[in-house]
Amino acid sequence: MFRGVVRRSKFRHVFGQAVKNEQCYDDIRVSRVTWDSSFCAVNPKFVAIIVEASGGGAFMVLPLQKTGRIDKAYPTVCGHTGPVLDIEWCPHDDHLIASGSEDCTIMIWQIPESGLTASITEPAVTLEGHSKRVGIVSWHPTARNVLLSAGLDNIIFIWNVGTAEPVITLDMHPDMIYSTSWNRDGSLICTACKDKNLRVIDPRKEEVIAEFKAHEGARPMRAVFLANGNIFTTGFSRMSERQLALWNVKSAESIAQHEMDSSNGVLLPFYDADTNLVYLCGKGDCSIRYFEITDEAPYVHYLNTFSTKEPQRGMGFMPKRGLDVSKCEISRFFKLHERKCEPIVMTVPRKSDLYQDDLYPDTAGPEPALEAEEWFEGKNKDPILISLKDGYVPVKNREFKPQRTCLDRPKKNESGITALKGTSLNANSESKLEELVQEIKTLKATVASQDERIANLENQMAKIAV
The missing domain is CATH 1.20.5 (Single alpha-helices involved in coiled-coils or other helix-helix interfaces)
Structure with missing residues (x-):
C-alpha cells in the first residue's frame, strides 16, 4: 500500500521516541472498562487518566511534572456512581475537565491550580438528561462553555455548561453513536453511527446536511473533521480489514480509501490541523502510524510507523501549545499500558537551534472566540490563533462560575408535576x-x-x- 515515488515533505523523517522510565507515570491502575475511548486526556498542565475504582467511576489528574511511581492513595476525581467512559479537557480553561459515565450523567470538574491534594467528589456542574450511559463528551472548539455529549440512548445533547441546560437535542441516529467531531469553527459536527452511516449535521438548525455509508464492516468506525472541511474516517471492510478513508462532504464521495491490516482493534485517529498530519493509534496495537493529508494524489500519504513492544490500552494527545518547540517537537502522545502511562515524543530532525516557522504556524490558543450565548444565537468564528515563537506561556484561568438561573425555571414531567430542569424523579x-x-x-x-x-x-x- 501507498507505493510510489518518494515525495518531498518536511514530515517525511518524523520519528517517535519513548521517554526514559523515570519520566513515565508508574503504578496506575488503568480502567478495564470495555469501551473504545482513549481513556486519557492531556493539556499543557495536567494528564488525566481513567482508572479502576471500586463502587463507582474515577479518573486521576496528575501535573505533567509528577512523574515516577504514583502512590496508591493518590487522590482521584470520584463523584460518578458508575464507571467513567470518556474525559476531555476544556480547550479554553486548563483547569476544567468534563467526564461522561455509565451513571447517565456528565460532570464538569474544576481542578485546583497545583493539582489534587484530596479526592474530589463534588463537581462544579452536573448535567443530567441522558437516559442511558454517556460514552462521548466533546467541548466546542471556539465557544466558551459549550459541550456536546452522546449517549447509548442514541441522542446528542449540546449543553450550555454555564447554565447547565441542554439547549440543543439531536435525535436523528437510529443506533449507537461511535464518534463525533466538530469542524474548525464549530458550526458543524460529523458523527459515525452503528448503522454504518456518516452524518454531517448543522446542530443549531437540527438538520442532517449530508449522510452516506462510509465503511461496510460492522465494527466501530471513527470520523474527524479536517481543516479544509473534508472528513477522515477509520473503519472496517466487509472482510473485517481495517480501513482509512478521506471524504468530500459536498459530493459525499470518497477521495481516497486504503486497506490497512486485519487486526480487530479500533483505530483512534488524532488530527493536527496545523500540519495536516493524522496519527492512527489502534486499541491493543503496539504502534502509531502517521500520515500527511495533502491536495495531491493519493491525498493520504503514509509517513512512518512508531512501534514498541507493549500494546496500548488508550492514548492521550497533547495540544500544540504544550509542546517543546526548541526541540522541534510536533506532537506528544501519552500511551496507556496496563499499569503505567508512557509519553512518546514525535520530532522533526533539524540541525538549527532557531525557531522553525514552517513547523509551527500560528495555532489555536486558549482564548475562546465566542461566548456560549453568541454561538447558540448563530454566530461562528474561527479559533483565536497564537504564535509559539517564544514558547507558550499559560494564561491565568478565570474561575468557572456556573449560573444557576436555569435551575429556577420549572418544567412539567409526564405526570404534570413540576420538576427542575434536568432532574430525574x-x-x-x-x-x-x-x-x-x-x-x-x-x-x-x-x-x-x-x-x-x-x-x-x-x-x-x-x-x-x-
Whole structure:
C-alpha cells in the first residue's frame, strides 16, 4: 500500500521516541472498562487518566511534572456512581475537565491550580438528561462553555455548561453513536453511527446536511473533521480489514480509501490541523502510524510507523501549545499500558537551534472566540490563533462560575408535576412534589379568600367615609 515515488515533505523523517522510565507515570491502575475511548486526556498542565475504582467511576489528574511511581492513595476525581467512559479537557480553561459515565450523567470538574491534594467528589456542574450511559463528551472548539455529549440512548445533547441546560437535542441516529467531531469553527459536527452511516449535521438548525455509508464492516468506525472541511474516517471492510478513508462532504464521495491490516482493534485517529498530519493509534496495537493529508494524489500519504513492544490500552494527545518547540517537537502522545502511562515524543530532525516557522504556524490558543450565548444565537468564528515563537506561556484561568438561573425555571414531567430542569424523579421525590403542589394550591386558595375579604372591608370603609 501507498507505493510510489518518494515525495518531498518536511514530515517525511518524523520519528517517535519513548521517554526514559523515570519520566513515565508508574503504578496506575488503568480502567478495564470495555469501551473504545482513549481513556486519557492531556493539556499543557495536567494528564488525566481513567482508572479502576471500586463502587463507582474515577479518573486521576496528575501535573505533567509528577512523574515516577504514583502512590496508591493518590487522590482521584470520584463523584460518578458508575464507571467513567470518556474525559476531555476544556480547550479554553486548563483547569476544567468534563467526564461522561455509565451513571447517565456528565460532570464538569474544576481542578485546583497545583493539582489534587484530596479526592474530589463534588463537581462544579452536573448535567443530567441522558437516559442511558454517556460514552462521548466533546467541548466546542471556539465557544466558551459549550459541550456536546452522546449517549447509548442514541441522542446528542449540546449543553450550555454555564447554565447547565441542554439547549440543543439531536435525535436523528437510529443506533449507537461511535464518534463525533466538530469542524474548525464549530458550526458543524460529523458523527459515525452503528448503522454504518456518516452524518454531517448543522446542530443549531437540527438538520442532517449530508449522510452516506462510509465503511461496510460492522465494527466501530471513527470520523474527524479536517481543516479544509473534508472528513477522515477509520473503519472496517466487509472482510473485517481495517480501513482509512478521506471524504468530500459536498459530493459525499470518497477521495481516497486504503486497506490497512486485519487486526480487530479500533483505530483512534488524532488530527493536527496545523500540519495536516493524522496519527492512527489502534486499541491493543503496539504502534502509531502517521500520515500527511495533502491536495495531491493519493491525498493520504503514509509517513512512518512508531512501534514498541507493549500494546496500548488508550492514548492521550497533547495540544500544540504544550509542546517543546526548541526541540522541534510536533506532537506528544501519552500511551496507556496496563499499569503505567508512557509519553512518546514525535520530532522533526533539524540541525538549527532557531525557531522553525514552517513547523509551527500560528495555532489555536486558549482564548475562546465566542461566548456560549453568541454561538447558540448563530454566530461562528474561527479559533483565536497564537504564535509559539517564544514558547507558550499559560494564561491565568478565570474561575468557572456556573449560573444557576436555569435551575429556577420549572418544567412539567409526564405526570404534570413540576420538576427542575434536568432532574430525574424517583417515587419518593414525586410524592414530596405532590405534597408541595397541594400546599401551594391551599396557599393560593387562602390568598384568594383574603383578597376577597380585603376588597369587602375597603368597600365598607368607603361607605363610612362618605
